[in-house]
Amino acid sequence: MLASTGKIEEPVTHWRFRDVLPMEAPTFLRWQAMLEERIGIVLPAERKSFLLTTLAVRMRELGVDDYDEYFNLLAVRGQGTIEWETLVDRLTVHETRFYRDCAGLDLVRNAYLANMQAPAGRAVRVNAWSVGCATGEEPYSLAMMLHQYLGAREGEYYVGITATDISMASLATARRGVYHRNRLKNLPAELLREYFDPVDIDHYKVSEAIRERVCFTRLNLLELATAPVGKMDIIFCQNVLIYFKRELRIEILDHLAAHLLPGGLLVLGAGEVVGWRHAGLEPVSRGDVLAFRRLRGTS
Ligand SMILES: C[S@@+](CC[C@H](N)C(=O)[O-])C[C@H]1O[C@@H](n2cnc3c(N)ncnc32)[C@H](O)[C@@H]1O
The missing domain is CATH 3.40.50.150 (Vaccinia Virus protein VP39)
Incomplete structure (x- = not known):
């Protein structure tokens, strides 16, 4: 933008990524239980921030604002099954290499x-x-x-x-x-x-x-x-x-x-x-x- 001073000014940006939403303890327990029941993976309290950032990215992609809304979406037949595949991929660790062992x-x-x-x-x-x-x-x-x-x-x-x-x-x-x-x-x-x-x-x-x-x-x-x-x-x-x-x-x-x-x-x-x-x-x-x-x- 060319301002009155004649200098090129940086455009003013009014957006930033939304902060990760806080998650109450009972909601975290519900997510932990669901992950353990469906794929066996134990998500200890130390990995709560990993869960929250993963969910935040995915929910932002989908335009979903609320953990419960996203949780319920995962239970919907059809759409929920497809969404579950995406989430599982993001929540599991895939580190590997040729001739690792x-x-x-x-x-x-x-x-x-x-x-x-x-x-x-x-x-x-x-x-x-x-x-x-x-x-x-x-x-x-x-x-x-x-x-x-x-x-x-x-x-x-x-x-x-x-x-x-x-x-x-x-x-x-x-x-x-x-x-x-x-x-x-x-x-x-x-x-x-x-x-x-x-x-x-x-x-x-x-x-x-x-x-x-x-x-x-x-x-x-x-x-x-x-x-x-x-x-x-x-x-x-x-x-x-x-x-x-x-x-x-x-x-x-x-x-x-x-x-x-x-x-x-x-x-x-x-x-x-x-x-x-x-x-x-x-x-x-x-x-x-x-x-x-x-x-x-x-x-
Ligand atoms: C760290 S990788 C291990 C890759 C390879 N075995 C190696 O040692 O290099 C762990 C893999 O286990 C898979 N995994 C996690 N939970 C699973 C489950 N319930 N059933 C099947 N595979 C699962 C993940 O998707 C991931 O690809």
Whole structure:
């Protein structure tokens, strides 16, 4: 604006982002209970400000002014279900990276694949499950490791990887399989060369040979009892259970144990659970890796 002084003046802005609305204790309890009941996640009081800022951003996008109004909207059939998907994605942590747990992958090689027998003339199926796969880095890492390891062995192998998560947005990214080069920094150069195709100057796409091995599906861990997932040789469940209450962690682990084939491995994140035991599994932890093997003769 040209003012009478002849100087260029900064335009006067009369708007700013609305402050985050305060939330009364009973309303916070209601949100906490709803999150725990629907996705199992415990939101402690220290994370109240995270909830409030997340809700503030989303409510501003929707033009909703009131926590109760938004809460009630989430219960509406149809619209509420779609809105819930968006909110879940924003409230869950999706941090992950390729080859995040090299020690876990080593354990799978040494404690499972190395002992696997491939009878002459018969293909061997290897089924793995990445539980809480986020944007795909974990299941793709598993697929690459299996491809590399089994490709160098005698015999014929079919690898199938099931990768599940509650976040539809993360699953969409995972299915695309396109990653910014910054996300691939820690990947050994030979893996980048072998398993990624450049898309443009900044992006790489996971190769077709690896992508076609991985099937991404939405699954809420609270619905494991009825999950249409078969028996697995390897189950990776890392950096997921830490957000749940201990009783729920145990319940989920018991369900995962039921999905392991005899001899199969369950590989957990180091701090995922303390003191869990299962009658059908033996601990095979090494170093920082917390892992269990299903005993032969148990089902
Ligand atoms: C921190 S990421 C872990 C990613 C990967 N496993 C890793 O270790 O790199 C946790 C993932 O768990 C998912 N998650 C959280 N609650 C879930 C639930 N109830 N059912 C299924 N997935 C859930 C989140 O959406 C998120 O993508």
